[in-house]
Every structure is written in C-alpha cells, then in structure tokens.
Amino acid sequence: MSTPFPAQPRIAILGSGALGCYYGTRFAKAGEDVHFLVRSGRAAVMARGLRVKTPTERIQVKKAQVYGSPEEIGPCDLVLIALKATANDQLKKLLPPLLKPGTVVLTLQNGLGVEEPVAEVAGAENVLGAICFVGCIRTAPGTVNCSFPGLVLIGEFGRPAGDRTHAVAALFTRAGVKCEAQNNLEELRWRKLVWNVPFNGLAIAAGGITTDIIVADEGLRQLSRRLMEEIVDAAAKFGHVIPRSFVDIQFDRTAKMGRYRPSSLIDYEEGREVELEEIWGEPVRRAKTQGVPVPRLEMLYWLIKRLLAARRKPHQRD
Amino acid sequence: MSTPFPAQPRIAILGSGALGCYYGTRFAKAGEDVHFLVRSGRAAVMARGLRVKTPTERIQVKKAQVYGSPEEIGPCDLVLIALKATANDQLKKLLPPLLKPGTVVLTLQNGLGVEEPVAEVAGAENVLGAICFVGCIRTAPGTVNCSFPGLVLIGEFGRPAGDRTHAVAALFTRAGVKCEAQNNLEELRWRKLVWNVPFNGLAIAAGGITTDIIVADEGLRQLSRRLMEEIVDAAAKFGHVIPRSFVDIQFDRTAKMGRYRPSSLIDYEEGREVELEEIWGEPVRRAKTQGVPVPRLEMLYWLIKRLLAARRKPHQRD
Numbered sequence: 094m095s096t097p098f099p100a101q102p103r104i105a106i107l108g109s110g111a112l113g114c115y116y117g118t119r120f121a122k123a124g125e126d127v128h129f130l131v132r133s134g135r136a137a138v139m140a141r142g143l144r145v146k147t148p149t150e151r152i153q154v155k156k157a158q159v160y161g162s163p164e165e166i167g168p169c170d171l172v173l174i175a176l177k178a179t180a181n182d183q184l185k186k187l188l189p190p191l192l193k194p195g196t197v198v199l200t201l202q203n204g205l206g207v208e209e210p211v212a213e214v215a216g217a218e219n220v221l222g223a224i225c226f227v228g229c230i231r232t233a234p235g236t237v238n239c240s241f242p243g244l245v246l247i248g249e250f251g252r253p254a255g256d257r258t259h260a261v262a263a264l265f266t267r268a269g270v271k272c273e274a275q276n277n278l279e280e281l282r283w284r285k286l287v288w289n290v291p292f293n294g295l296a297i298a299a300g301g302i303t304t305d306i307i308v309a310d311e312g313l314r315q316l317s318r319r320l321m322e323e324i325v326d327a328a329a330k331f332g333h334v335i336p337r338s339f340v341d342i343q344f345d346r347t348a349k350m351g352r353y354r355p356s357s358l359i360d361y362e363e364g365r366e367v368e369l370e371e372i373w374g375e376p377v378r379r380a381k382t383q384g385v386p387v388p389r390l391e392m393l394y395w396l397i398k399r400l401l402a403a404r405r406k407p408h409q410r411d
Numbered sequence: 412m413s414t415p416f417p418a419q420p421r422i423a424i425l426g427s428g429a430l431g432c433y434y435g436t437r438f439a440k441a442g443e444d445v446h447f448l449v450r451s452g453r454a455a456v457m458a459r460g461l462r463v464k465t466p467t468e469r470i471q472v473k474k475a476q477v478y479g480s481p482e483e484i485g486p487c488d489l490v491l492i493a494l495k496a497t498a499n500d501q502l503k504k505l506l507p508p509l510l511k512p513g514t515v516v517l518t519l520q521n522g523l524g525v526e527e528p529v530a531e532v533a534g535a536e537n538v539l540g541a542i543c544f545v546g547c548i549r550t551a552p553g554t555v556n557c558s559f560p561g562l563v564l565i566g567e568f569g570r571p572a573g574d575r576t577h578a579v580a581a582l583f584t585r586a587g588v589k590c591e592a593q594n595n596l597e598e599l600r601w602r603k604l605v606w607n608v609p610f611n612g613l614a615i616a617a618g619g620i621t622t623d624i625i626v627a628d629e630g631l632r633q634l635s636r637r638l639m640e641e642i643v644d645a646a647a648k649f650g651h652v653i654p655r656s657f658v659d660i661q662f663d664r665t666a667k668m669g670r671y672r673p674s675s676l677i678d679y680e681e682g683r684e685v686e687l688e689e690i691w692g693e694p695v696r697r698a699k700t701q702g703v704p705v706p707r708l709e710m711l712y713w714l715i716k717r718l719l720a721a722r723r724k725p726h727q728r729d
Contacts, residue, residue, distance in 0.1 A: 312713030313713055388637070392634055395628075399620070400617065403617075
C-alpha cells in the first residue's frame with residue numbers, strides 16, 4: 094500500500110467471458126490502457142473488436158489489445174480476474190507474468206474462498222475482491238448483452254478500504270459503472286450468498302426453473318427462507334451481522350425480477366462449469382468449523398454436486 | 412372380529428397394476444374365488460387372461476373373473492386395495508358395493524396415512540394393512556414381470572394381529588407368497604420409510620438415478636443416513652423404537668441390489684402418479700405434530716413436489 098495507485102494504470106483482464114468483456118470494453122472505451130487475455134475465440138475478437146449492448150447504450154471497441162498468453166501482456170498495475178472460480182488452479186501459471194511489486198489483483202469471482210487462491214500467488218496484501226450485481230451474457234466472442242448494468246462493490250481482502258480501493262472504484266465509475274468501495278468484503282460475500290445459495294441452487298435442484306417459480310411455490314419459498322437463515326446464522330459466527338429484514342427483502346426484490354434465470358442455472362444447462370464449491374461447498378465447510386448446523390445448505394450442495402457429476406462433461410471456457 | 416373369517420372367502424381386488432395382478436393371479440391359480448376390478452385394458456385381460464413371470468415360475472390364469480365396476484362384483488369377504496394411494500379419493504365410490512358386515516379390507520399401499528381413507532368408508536375395525544417387499548412391473552394389461560417375489564407383512568390398523576390377520580396371511584401363504592402376520596403395522600410402515608424416503612426420494616431428486624449411485628456417492632450416502640435418522644427420530648416419538656443398527660443394514664442391503672430403480676422413480680419417469688404425500692408429506696406432518704425437526708425430509712418433500720408439478724400431466728392409471 095506504500096506505492097500510490099497510478100492515475101493511468103496498466104490493466105490486464107484475465108478471462109473473456111461475459112464479465113471480462115463487459116467491464117473491459119467499458120474500460121477500453123473510457124480510454125484506459127487495457128490488455129485482454131483471450132484464449133478461445135481470439136481471432137474473432139481481433140477481427141471484430143468488442144461489443145457491448147445495454148438497455149440504453151451500444152458500445153464498440155474496434156481495436157482491442159488482445160493477447161494469447163500473460164507473458165505477451167507482461168507486468169501490470171491492476172489485474173482483473175474474470176475467470177470462473179473453477180479455473181483458479183490455473184492462476185499459478187497465468188498470474189506471475191502480470192505481476193510486479195505492488196500490482197493490485199482484483200477478483201470479480203462469486204462466492205466464498207475466491208480471494209485465497211489469488212493471495213497464494215500475488216500475496217494477500219495485493220488482493221481486492223469485487224461483488225458484481227450485474228446481468229450479462231456473452232452471445233459471441235467479444236460480444237456481450239448486458240440486461241442489467243447494476244452495481245459493483247469493491248473491498249480489500251481482510252482489510253478495510255484504503256486509498257487504492259477508492260482509486261480502483263473510481264476507475265469503474267469513470268468507465269460508467271456504478272461502483273462503491275466497501276470496508277467489509279467478507280460480509281458482502283456472505284450477504285450475496287443469502288440470495289445466491291437458494292435462488293441459484295434451487296433453480297438447478299428443482300428441475301431447471303426460473304426465480305419466479307421459486308417465489309410462487311409455497312414449499313420452495315419456505316425452503317429458500319430456511320436456506321437464507323442458515324447462511325445468516327453461519328455469517329453471524331464469523332462476526333457478520335445480517336439483519337432478518339435483509340432476508341425479507343430478498344423475496345420482494347426477486348419477485349420484481351420476473352422470469353429470471355440465475356447464472357448458475359445458465360451455466361448448468363449450457364454445460365459450463367458451475368461455482369459449486371464457492372457458492373455451496375465453502376459456506377458448508379466454514380459453517381461446520383463453527384458448529385453451525387446447515388442441513389439444508391449441505392443437502393443442496395450434495396444434490397447439485399451429484400447433478401453436475403451426471404451431466405455431460407462441461408466444455409472448457411475461459 | 413366376531414364373525415370368523417371364512418375358509419373360502421370371496422375376494423375382490425381393486426386395481427390391476429403390478430401388485431393387484433401379481434397377488435391376484437397367484438390367488439386365482441391357487442383356486443381362490445377372486446374377482447378383479449379392471450378399468451383400463453379390460454378387454455385385453457378378458458381375452459388373454461393373467462400372466463405372471465417370476466425368476467422360477469410362469470403362472471397363467473386363462474379365464475379370470477374380470478369386472479368393470481364394483482357393483483358387478485358385489486359384496487365380498489375380503490377386499491384387496493391395490494390402487495395407488497393417490498387414487499384414494501375414489502374409495503368412497505368403489506368400496507361400498509363390495510362391503511357387507513365384517514368384510515375385511517386389506518390395503519397394499521405404501522407409506523403413512525393409507526389406512527385412514529379406507530377406515531372412513533369401511534370402518535376402522537375392518538381395516539388391515541400390508542407391507543409388500545416385492546419387485547413387480549406390469550408389462551401389459553394383466554401381465555406382470557416379478558423379479559423379486561419377496562415377502563408380505565400383514566397387520567391390523569391400530570390393533571395387534573388377531574385370528575383373521577392370521578387367516579388372511581395364510582391365504583397369501585397358500586398362494587405361494589411368503590407372508591407373516593405382524594402385531595405393529597404402524598411401526599412396520601415407519602420402518603419401510605427408512606428405506607423408501609431416501610432411496611425413492613433421492614432417485615428422483617438427484618436427477619433420476621439408480622440406488623447403486625446413491626450408495627456410491629459420498630454426499631448422497633451421508634444424506635441418506637441423515638434422512639433415515641430423521642425418520643427414526645420421528646418414529647420414536649410415536650413409540651416405535653427402530654434401532655440404529657436397522658439404519659446401518661440398509662446400505663449393505665441396498666448395495667446388494669445393484670442398479671435398482673426404485674418404484675417411485677419408475678412412476679416419476681413414466682408419467683404416473685407418485686405417492687408424494689404417503690411417503691414424504693405425511694411423515695413430515697406427523698413429525699411436526701411432535702416437534703421433531705425433519706429439515707432434510709421436508710426439503711426432499713418440497714423438491715419432489717415441485718419436480719412432479721413441472722412434469723407433464725400424469726396419465727390416469729388404475
């Protein structure tokens with residue numbers, strides 16, 4: 094934290110799925126110095142550039158700086174990790190060429206335990222995490238349809254926000270993304286699980302259903318509430334106090350989303366990796382270390398794990 | 412219980428699915444006076460008779476006494492209910508024409524709460540229940556493939572076994588079915604749930620899997636055990652002491668069954684009614700009256716209920 098974060102940072106983006114393309118395109122359009130690692134569909138992205146469609150904008154970056162390996166990119170000031178958490182075993186190979194002293198690594202990944210593998214490679218003191226509330230789908234290489242631009246919350250791994258947290262948040266804001274620096278990243282992650290665990294989970298486990306069906310089904314609605322309460326109870330043991338009113342508002346919020354197809358369900362149905370361990374497995378393991386009973390969460394974890402095992406082999410994605 | 416059970420009873424069999432045909436064919440072959448209510452496929456059964464194949468026998472009854480309505484059968488000494496429990500709302504119409512003072516009604520149905528609707532029509536004092544451990548599939552009208560002849564346990568509804576219980580059990584024995592009269596029908600029903608709840612349930616909820624997969628999957632195996640323990644705890648509150656060793660042996664027993672497809676999974680996948688309330692719903696409700704927590708059982712109930720609701724409309728079956 095001694096070196097101040099540069100005003101015009103050199104930025105690398107790892108992963109060219111929906112999130113990597115969405116934020117990366119915005120950064121590039123805002124004139125930032127962005128370098129994309131694109132491993133599949135690179136020729137298409139080089140030829141056609143990057144395209145983002147939102148409900149109010151069409152953004153195009155004709156000439157993106159696209160690379161096939163991190164060595165070609167070289168050291169940066171900021172690395173955004175937009176890979177699926179299920180690909181985190183590749184970080185040992187992908188990250189080092191992008192690092193120099195003080196490089197900030199921001200993971201955009203979902204769930205619990207996603208900062209730890211980054212910290213192992215980049216050093217805990219350099220790790221930030223983002224919680225992205227956003228609705229994005231990659232429709233083709235470099236092409237993203239963003240139905241809900243939402244909000245990004247950024248925090249430090251195991252520390253309150255500092256100057257660089259605000260500097261990184263400002264970068265998002267300048268690129269047209271609503272963004273806030275936050276003091277308690279871990280608590281935010283538990284809060285996001287309050288929604289993700291039941292809605293992403295039951296969407297898969299109850300037969301491939303949208304959130305409106307979960308909200309309307311008497312049993313699943315009650316089950317969602319119990320799952321949320323298990324998360325709240327576990328979070329409390331780690332010092333994160335999530336009020337019961339936060340549970341209540343999830344249902345109204347979700348009802349307003351209509352026939353929403355949670356991202357894990359999309360991944361599941363399209364044969365892509367699902368963040369099983371980060372969303373369901375890790376919360377179970379952490380709750381158990383504190384002796385908090387999470388019978389429904391654990392049951393959901395086991396069911397989804399089995400459903401994933403039975404599915405055709407997921408194809409690789411970067 | 413005042414009138415002794417006749418030596419050569421007039422028997423009606425309601426329902427011409429696998430169980431009704433299997434036991435009915437054996438009764439007919441043994442020379443009993445059996446009358447079958449067959450509502451779908453009656454012409455085929457009249458033309459071709461009844462056929463049962465077991466691992467060691469082929470049984471054929473060329474001329475079965477087949478009827479289209481209970482009025483044509485008229486009063487009997489013994490009525491076997493081999494309808495799905497989900498059809499029990501029809502008993503008010505189907506049973507009365509078969510009854511006279513002292514008619515014994517034996518339900519072969521699975522799960523909890525299956526005697527009550529029979530008692531409402533026939534009188535509690537006339538009701539018996541059977542637990543059938545048997546593997547049967549109806550392959551065509553009147554035609555049954557029995558892979559596992561198994562065992563029938565017969566008890567009285569709310570009373571210990573008496574003379575007529577033994578008389579009915581003897582009827583099965585004479586027809587070549589291993590059968591025992593038992594004193595505690597309710598406890599037997601809870602014991603059968605120890606297997607049925609997890610194995611029939613997870614076979615459906617974990618994506619349509621056979622029992623060998625449940626036994627081999629670390630998570631599902633542990634989950635099955637937890638579900639069994641919830642059933643054991645609930646049963647205990649009703650005075651039925653099921654030892655933990657009974658839970659242990661379920662896994663060895665099931666492992667020996669190989670790639671077994673539980674009956675509820677077959678019903679589910681073939682679009683037939685599933686005994687949702689009898690196997691999962693009623694145990695949840697009974698446990699709750701005693702304040703026994705059954706979080707996993709309830710979750711399984713809700714998930715299967717939703718999966719059934721999403722399925723194409725089940726076709727009628729008798």
